[in-house]
Amino acid sequence: MPLISLRDVSRSYSSAEGPPLHALRAVSLDINEGEFVAIVGPSGGGKSTLLNILGLLDDATSGQYILDGEIVTAKLGTVAAQIRAEKIGFIFQAFHLLERRPATDSVELGLIYQGVSRNSRRIHTKRALESVGLSHKAGQSVSTMSGGQRQRIAIARAVATDARLILADEPTGNLDSQSAGLVLDELERINQQGATVVVVTHSPEVAARAGRTIHIVDGEIRSDLPRPSTVAVEGATALPANTHAPANTPTAEHMGRADAVLKLGRLRVTDTFRDAWASVMSRPGQTVGQAVAVAIAVALMVTTLGLSASASSQVSATFDAHLNREVSARWSGDLAHAPPLNQIVPHASAVAGVEAAAAVVDFGAQTVAYLAAQREVQPHLVVGDIEAAARLTVVEADWHDGELASGEAFVGDLLAEDLQLGDTSRAPSITVNGERYVVAGIITKSSRLPLLRGELLVGASPETDIRSASDITALVLTAAGAAPQVARQLPISLNPFLPERLVMTAPTDATQLRGQIEGGVQTTLTAFTLVALIVAVAALINATLLALNSRRGEIGMRKALGARDVQVAYLVTAESAYVGVLGGVGGLLIGMTAILAVTISQHWAPVFDLVLLPAAILVGLFVGACGGAFASIRASRLRPAENLRA
Numbered sequence: 311m312p313l314i315s316l317r318d319v320s321r322s323y324s325s326a327e328g329p330p331l332h333a334l335r336a337v338s339l340d341i342n343e344g345e346f347v348a349i350v351g352p353s354g355g356g357k358s359t360l361l362n363i364l365g366l367l368d369d370a371t372s373g374q375y376i377l378d379g380e381i382v383t384a385k386l387g388t389v390a391a392q393i394r395a396e397k398i399g400f401i402f403q404a405f406h407l408l409e410r411r412p413a414t415d416s417v418e419l420g421l422i423y424q425g426v427s428r429n430s431r432r433i434h435t436k437r438a439l440e441s442v443g444l445s446h447k448a449g450q451s452v453s454t455m456s457g458g459q460r461q462r463i464a465i466a467r468a469v470a471t472d473a474r475l476i477l478a479d480e481p482t483g484n485l486d487s488q489s490a491g492l493v494l495d496e497l498e499r500i501n502q503q504g505a506t507v508v509v510v511t512h513s514p515e516v517a518a519r520a521g522r523t524i525h526i527v528d529g530e531i532r533s534d535l536p537r538p539s540t541v542a543v544e545g546a547t548a549l550p551a552n553t554h555a556p557a558n559t560p561t562a563e564h565m566g567r568a569d570a571v572l573k574l575g576r577l578r579v580t581d582t583f584r585d586a587w588a589s590v591m592s593r594p595g596q597t598v599g600q601a602v603a604v605a606i607a608v609a610l611m612v613t614t615l616g617l618s619a620s621a622s623s624q625v626s627a628t629f630d631a632h633l634n635r636e637v638s639a640r641w642s643g644d645l646a647h648a649p650p651l652n653q654i655v656p657h658a659s660a661v662a663g664v665e666a667a668a669a670v671v672d673f674g675a676q677t678v679a680y681l682a683a684q685r686e687v688q689p690h691l692v693v694g695d696i697e698a699a700a701r702l703t704v705v706e707a708d709w710h711d712g713e714l715a716s717g718e719a720f721v722g723d724l725l726a727e728d729l730q731l732g733d734t735s736r737a738p739s740i741t742v743n744g745e746r747y748v749v750a751g752i753i754t755k756s757s758r759l760p761l762l763r764g765e766l767l768v769g770a771s772p773e774t775d776i777r778s779a780s781d782i783t784a785l786v787l788t789a790a791g792a793a794p795q796v797a798r799q800l801p802i803s804l805n806p807f808l809p810e811r812l813v814m815t816a817p818t819d820a821t822q823l824r825g826q827i828e829g830g831v832q833t834t835l836t837a838f839t840l841v842a843l844i845v846a847v848a849a850l851i852n853a854t855l856l857a858l859n860s861r862r863g864e865i866g867m868r869k870a871l872g873a874r875d876v877q878v879a880y881l882v883t884a885e886s887a888y889v890g891v892l893g894g895v896g897g898l899l900i901g902m903t904a905i906l907a908v909t910i911s912q913h914w915a916p917v918f919d920l921v922l923l924p925a926a927i928l929v930g931l932f933v934g935a936c937g938g939a940f941a942s943i944r945a946s947r948l949r950p951a952e953n954l955r956a
């Protein structure tokens with residue numbers, strides 16, 4: 311039974327412009343185990359097409375291919391991959407080695423796809439490298455080897471798996487004559503050890519070494535001849551096709567090793583990850599470029615999430631410090647059961663959470679005079695700690711300290727200028743509706759009662775009758791976070807009988823507001839993060855697809871060596887995942903640095919959430935896997951025949 315039988319095999323390619331192109335036309339052919347066959351012919355004759363069909367890299371349009379007694383076809387997918395892994399070795403003009411990786415990585419690739427254990431792989435790889443005389447180059451990067459050495463590494467890869475059928479497409483096409491001679495010696499040796507060798511070649515030297523030469527023109531076999539010397543010795547003319555005896559019988563050694571093969575298809579996860587890591591590291595430029603895309607996204611994520619925590623706490627702190635602490639109650643002097651002036655501050659201070667309290671009483675605009683100057687302004691009668699309660703900045707006269715006493719006044723700086731008060735250390739006296747007050751300080755800042763800078767505060771005697779006042783206000787500064795509770799208690803404390811008649815000003819919705827602001831900050835930044843992640847995934851998809859383009863030959867070779875579609879997809883996904891994790895770690899560092907820089911420059915307390923550490927790595931992994939998904943699908947679908955062409 312021949313090892314290979316083709317029956318009326320045709321292969322045509324459809325073309326958009328014209329009629330289909332018939333690369334092979336009804337080719338019938340038998341090749342026996344152990345033969346050394348050269349396929350020759352003019353360019354475009356169909357030699358590579360034939361070789362691709364023999365190697366299950368491409369499928370015939372019609373006809374039948376019987377390999378080792380079984381009808382086979384490239385369309386069998388996983389089964390074809392398994393047959394390739396088990397029975398076929400490939401050698402190409404373009405070598406298709408794993409660039410920038412040690413020779414052993416390329417040689418053991420086929421064994422990996424056969425599912426051979428690591429120890430066993432080491433033994434087979436060593437033996438294969440010895441057989442091509444390159445065991446001393448095992449650890450050297452294939453990219454630093456000569457063309458002849460590279461092709462011998464490719465031969466070592468083809469023989470390492472004990473392939474019974476070696477298919478070589480122009481194996482000496484890129485080599486000088488000396489290297490070509492060495493490669494031919496190797497092919498001959500493999501053949502003598504029992505492997506069937508089929509070589510596509512333009513070289514007469516190569517054809518001369520083969521035991522049989524098939525001449526293909528325009529997709530048809532024009533002649534099928536044994537080696538001329540053989541013909542001469544045997545006195546025969548051209549033998550009809552398909553009648554050749556094996557040039558060599560398989561040796562016991564070859565058969566023994568072939569039998570040792572191997573539980574196919576159980577590619578170990580660890581092998582995929584080791585291979586992916588080596589692959590990623592062999593392309594540092596691309597890897598860094600892709601990792602930077604992920605790093606930018608993760609950095610944005612870490613920065614925005616980190617800063618949102620810092621910013622939110624900053625907003626909350628600001629709220630607590632300024633707005634949430636201010637409560638006031640206002641009523642008019644004629645309100646029944648309202649407290650007298652001397653009771654307002656004690657009643658307000660009695661409420662839990664009140665830190666400072668003052669009462670401000672207004673009687674309407676009055677005439678304020680200093681020397682010759684007169685102004686109609688609103689004086690506010692005050693008892694209690696008005697500086698603290700109203701958050702005033704007062705430049706006090708050097709002789710004055712503490713609360714405003716009866717007969718003293720704090721004058722707003724704008725009014726003071728207007729009245730040309732001059733230096734307060736001289737204790738200037740002003741009159742308010744004819745009553746005399748000593749100026750004890752100038753109000754320079756008043757954020758709670760901004761109009762005060764054009765008005766004045768006068769110290770009231772606690773006995774002052776305030777029942778005719780237009781407005782009485784209890785101003786209170788609370789402890790942080792106590793404002794809502796103080797706002798509930800203060801009117802009851804001030805006027806237990808009619809608390810509802812007091813007009814309260816308090817940040818009653820402060821908690822809600824704080825939540826809203828925090829939520830707003832988070833939502834905005836989260837949206838920003840999501841957009842950044844989408845951009846990163848898109849960038850990575852683009853980068854991995856571009857990178858894949860430059861690796862088509864390598865992927866084709868992996869498939870030729872028996873890698874299944876899904877295994878190729880896993881490899882590319884694992885590579886992208888590595889890139890993603892690298893990017894995640896890089897992004898984490900960049901993001902942390904950015905948070906530190908912003909918080910230091912803004913005098914914020916940085917908030918580092920420890921969750922960001924695993925989150926950054928996981929997000930990197932996720933971005934990497936998503937970014938690599940397209941490329942892995944594309945890679946798994948690459949057709950080896952088209953991508954192995956040099």
Ligand SMILES: Nc1ncnc2c1ncn2[C@@H]1O[C@H](COP(=O)(O)OP(=O)(O)OP(=O)(O)O)[C@@H](O)[C@H]1O
Nearest residue numbers: 323331333351352353354355356357358359360952
């Ligand atoms: N994927 C394809 N799509 C369309 N046409 C193709 C494809 N592959 C090969 N062909 C065509 O099929 C014909 C045979 O190609 P093939 O590569 O088998 O020739 P060859 O004898 O190996 O040529 P060479 O010696 O130059 O490598 C050519 O005309 C080629 O253009």
